[in-house]
Amino acid sequence: MVARIGVTVDIHLRDLPIALIGAAGGTFALWANAPAEVAMPTALLIVLDIRLRRCGRRA
Secondary structure, three states, X not given: OOOOOEEEEEEEXXXXXXXXXXXXXXXXXXXXXXXXXXXXHHHHHHHEEEEEEEEOOXX
């Protein structure tokens, strides 16, 4: 039996006040004519709590 090595990605919403700040920041950036390719990923990084974890070990 061989141990598996992998990466898990956990995505959770942050607490409500921080999520509202992220949504408001993204909306304001779009209102100020910022490119959507920049504004939306930035807002999502503020709103979402994204964690990468490496699991397992080599045999």
